[in-house]
Amino acid sequence: MVAQILRLRLELLWGALRAPGALVPRLAGSLVVIAAVVLACAGILGLVADEPDVAAALLTLTGTALVLGFALSPVMSGAEDPLDPRRFAVLGLEARQLIGPLALASLVSVPTLALIAVDVCAAVTWTRIGVPPALAIAAAIVHVATCLGLARLSAAFGTHVLRGRRTRELTSLFVLGIIVVVLPVVVFFSSLEWGGHVPSRLQAVIDGLAVTPLGAAAGMPGAVVFAWPRAGVVVAVALLTLAAVGAAWAWSVQRAMTTIEPPVDDRDRGGLGWFAVTPATPAGAIAARSIVYWFGDARYLMNLAIIPVVGLLPVVPLLVAGVPGTIAALVPVPIMALFLGWVAHNDVAYDSSAVWMHVTAGVSGLADRVGRLVPVLLVGIPTLAVAIPVAASFHGRWALVPAFLGVAAALFLGGLGLSSVASVVAPYAVSRPGDSPFRQPQRTGSGGVIAQAAVMFGTLVIAAPTLWLAWRALTEDVRLATAAQWAGLGTGVGVLLLGVAAGAVLWDRRSYRVMEFAAAT
Structure with missing residues (x-):
């Protein structure tokens, strides 16, 4: 079953490339993503030259931003979800047979491969600044799984809850929300004076992020090795978040395969x-x-x-x-x-x-x-x-x-x-x-x-x-x-x-x- 769904996923990707006029834009977008990943990996690997506390702080912030990005991007993009469980209803499968294969099939995408590359570089950097390799690898796996799980839930939310409401007004609300979050953060960072060490104000922010579902997976290595406050809480939150995301994904697949919602005519709502x-x-x-x-x-x-x-x-x-x-x-x-x-x-x-x-x-x-x-x-x-x-x-x-x-x-x-x-x-x-x-x-x-x-x-x-x-x-x-x-x-x-x-x-x-x-x- 897993191999069959993975093969279907690859065929969908190849079919998207062969669509008329889609090859050049998609290749250009992929090249942009590759360039961004190369720069990000170079920056992450270069953190080994900094003080360990600085490297740990920046790795935690980067990982938190990635979790937030994967949680929001499927809803904001408004694109159709190719791994929507209802697409596989014609195969006569039960919901429990699709939970694992669909989660694994989500690994086959350009953003996911970019995420894996960044997490591999982060694990290497964690190891070089004193984190045990087993802990760095485990944290990378938890982080990737959390990002992909939230992306799956976000896609399901956009498909089934916001269906028929994907308008430019809704997108503008999401963009406005990002501006509200990003601009204050940029102003905050621009006011910091590093001096070779993490400013106390930033360390307080990191300590707070590390005990949230968004930052727990990224901050787990730093919390354990550098004895951050509430290190045990950070690890517990990271694992509980992953478990909650997995349970929510299983429920989402079950609901998608067992409920029928009335169709929405986009023509009736498109101009509203x-x-x-x-x-x-x-x-x-x-x-x-x-x-x-x-x-x-x-x-x-x-x-x-x-x-x-x-x-x-x-x-x-x-x-x-x-x-x-x-x-x-x-x-x-x-x-x-x-x-x-x-x-x-x-x-x-x-x-x-x-x-x-x-x-x-x-x-x-x-x-x-x-x-x-x-x-x-x-x-x-x-x-x-x-x-x-x-x-x-x-x-x-x-x-x-x-x-x-x-x-x-x-x-x-x-x-x-x-x-x-x-x-x-x-x-x-x-x-x-x-x-x-x-x-x-x-x-x-x-x-x-x-x-x-x-x-x-x-x-x-x-x-x-x-x-x-x-x-x-x-x-x-x-x-x-x-x-x-x-x-x-x-x-x-x-x-x-x-x-x-x-x-x-x-x-x-x-x-x-x-x-x-x-x-x-």
Whole structure:
């Protein structure tokens, strides 16, 4: 059975090369992968010239990145899985007969061969810096098996869970998530000073990664030989992760061979855009419509585009006035978080007459409130995730990152909670769809000014305890940064939940008044 499936796998690869117009691109891609592997292997083997702790740290980080890459790439690529168990249903085989052969057949691919080559070089390097060969080889086997198992699960998830939803919008979400992770990491590494040894901040990160399923297999040799903290936990996590991945793969094959899902007509969903990505619920539909508006309407885009400008603008006069750059670097993040939470305080008014769809369809207030928050969260979370490490890098004290996080959470989430109430209670007239975002209608009352000021001032009041703790962490005891983090997260999440709940109740009671306001403006 194994030989038959391996032969089918090789024939599929050869058939893909013989496809019209596919030979040159696939060969070019293979050459790029080979060149990357050669460079990676040369770099890994060259680590033997460094100090053992430096080599161990870099090998652990490289292995963790490979695990993460194999876990995400099948979902992000959107390609059809050639080893989908359902493809072998015509052979009349049971699920248990396919679990092992399909796992072995996954070894026959260019990425897998590249992974094996890198792990072989890593095992050689581990051996040269003092790791017993048996342990280095065992760690390499566990690492390769973990990567391939996660890739198989990722492919199954993309095939059976995301089927019919593979749109460019979904890919953009994955890319956005990678940016959120990669950019802060790059900023963090660029701020490190090695000096021939592993910086203490980086060693703390490695110790944390080594006890996670992503980094346990890669960090197992270093944890055992160099006596890292919780070495036994690292080994246990690596083995338990591999066992869990194997069990999940067996369950996935069993499910694929014993369940029949209704077919999905891609033509019915191909042009739905964000509606094909969000759940088929009232909140999901409102979220999709809100995303389309926020990223396609000049009025929304202008509100978003001005936030980074507002955050960075105060830095210039501070520097001119002689404020040290390390202190001025602390200013943009709180300002941007404040305005990101405040920007949604009048989002209902931007709907204009389209708000009647929500009212006539009987959409619940909770679905309306939750759906409208999605685009702001999609913008705010990545923006702050990148801004916080950049600010910490310019400031020079990474120990204050928890305080940054707490302040940003209190201002951003707290502002969203108050905005969820204000947009129902006190909407005010804005420029109509198609008008210039700089053209504002005349208003007869002061409701708009009061609503804007109330949300902004209320957000500052809510975040005051967190701001106080963050200030004390900056000026007195940096250990208070952790207290500021939890205070900010607790305050922000609590106010957000209460604001959404209150806004939902108010929407259910005032929805027709909101529609009357939209029709009148």
